[in-house]
Amino acid sequence: MQDVPALVAQAREGRPRAVARLISLVEGASPQLRDVMAALAPLTGNAYVVGLTGSPGVGKSTTTSALVSAYRAAGKRVAVLAVDPSSPFSGGALLGDRIRMSDHASDPGVYIRSMATRGHLGGLAWAAPQAIRVLDAAGFDLVLVETVGVGQSEVEIAAQADTSVVLLAPGMGDGIQAAKAGILEIGDLYVVNKADRDGADATARELNHMLGLGEARSAGDWRPPIVKTVAAKGVGVDDLVDALEKHRGWMEERGVLAERRVARAAREVETIAVTALRSRIADLSGDARTGALAAQVVGGELSPYAAADVLLDAIAPRALGAPEESAGG
Template sequence: MSDVPETVRRIRSGDPRTLARTISRIDDGDPSVAQVLRALHTHTGRAHVIGVTGPPGSGKSTLVDKFVGEFRRRGLSVGVLAVDPSSPFTGGAILGDRIRMQSHALDEGVYIRSLATRGHLGGLSGAVMEAVRVLDAAGFDRILIETVGVGQSEVDIVRLADTVVLVSVPGLGDDIQVLKAGIMEIGDVFVVNKSDRDGADRVVREIRSMLETALVNGVTPRALSGAGVADRGGHHIASAARESANAHGYGDAHGLPPVLKTTAETGEGVMPVVDAVEAHRAALEESGLLRERRLRNAAYELRDALGKRLLARLDSPDALARLDALARDVVERRRDVYDAVDALHEALSLEEKHPRR
């Protein structure tokens, strides 16, 4: 598959084998795939990217399966990227999300791909960002990303998704869990799944009260902010977003994100969640917030890519030797860490100015 235009053509026509192969090449770090991704870039940006995150066992896969069904009923094509953890010891992984998504196995309008984290922290795999672009270019209307089961701070999904669905379940702990910073701050649509169990209403109340308190404390709900755009005139955008949100029926009068109960197993409550996801996207788009979010995310991605490129410089045998020597110096207390980093940085900068061929 070295023929870039042909690969691009097949991806854009949605050929599942080419999609699958291309995502594998991304995942395997095949440098030749960059040409394909470059050519695809102008064909991306159309899909609505939806993240589904929450703790292990909260029912993310089953919910995603039901979301797919609901989107299909609405005539929309769906790409799914389901991420499961790799073993930090062997590198192996069991990717089991697909088990619960088999009802769509034969639907041509659905593409499901499992990915292992391969050492990437933050709840996603390093390949997800580019895999999303491939599915976007292939013309899928909605792209669902299921993160690994998250704990408290795996929030990478906000850098990628237009809309984040945060799944909670009853019985995970006391109300202080909801007060903590981190994962509970990233939801655009909150779902309390397994709501046929005891305690579901309490979880709903706790999440609502967390959101309301944040509002009282003067924090614009992230759902209606570009997260951090406040310092760049974001308040104006936020109020515009609130108006759009109300017009589209997303959230309440204050722009607080909806907190909805589901029982994914039976499909109960799924339709209102999909409605909320759609309304959120419509409000983001109309208010200009979608662009704000994407600008910020692109800036993050550029920083990441630059960081990776700089770190890759350490891969040369010379640099590795220097790194080892400096590590010895640090362990034997001949240099401190800051001093060693200065030396390393200087050496790499010199190499950049006078690259050896």
């Protein structure tokens, strides 16, 4: 058993080993996870969470590394959560800590962690929201979440980040992919990386055109900017940082940032509740009640929906802590 208060205190002091242990408790769905989250709750809400997503090969890791350098130059503590594809054999991350970010490995103001998706759709590990909470509570000013480049399921990043950055590159058919994947609906900023290649201007124009075909915006609404970069050479990174800070300021001024964080917490609570319900249902898989209900369905006495309602009525009070029973004494 881990000493949770001591780990949290050490994480707040900037000790990477303590941060790593807390995230490992999250990833392993430790029985101490509730204690960890309870200890972290009053310490969160300060980190700016930026999600970076896009098709494979657009330069997400290189751009992430460039952003780390820019924010460190400004004196900010930066954490990187790199969500990798899962190994079909071990369930672990295939890529490990990104090679392109190795330049920051010895910097005490930078923490880099790879997480495996473990088959979770949407490009994010199921434990990512809690891992972000750990990094926030540990005092990092900026948390960069780089997601698996899996194309159409990348939209989940919008549910976890304050600002979502979508990367594209010329010559990769990203314009068509953007429209098909629906990422035009989730990007707060768009980056045409590798802008020194032929076709970069055309990609930016096509993207700008598609953004113009979107929903009508009122005066004062945020219009996602398009930033051209060559992240490997540091070109355009200052413009990207400037765009990020402008979006953050816009959100804070209009209360959008607070709204997004409340919505994010609501989804997190819902996910935890649904997971608890699923575990209760799994516990009932061999229960006599389930078999009896199934027999009634086969016999035409109950519809599957009516049987499911009976099952939910049986498990929901237990999953939710039985408030009705406690209220009655």
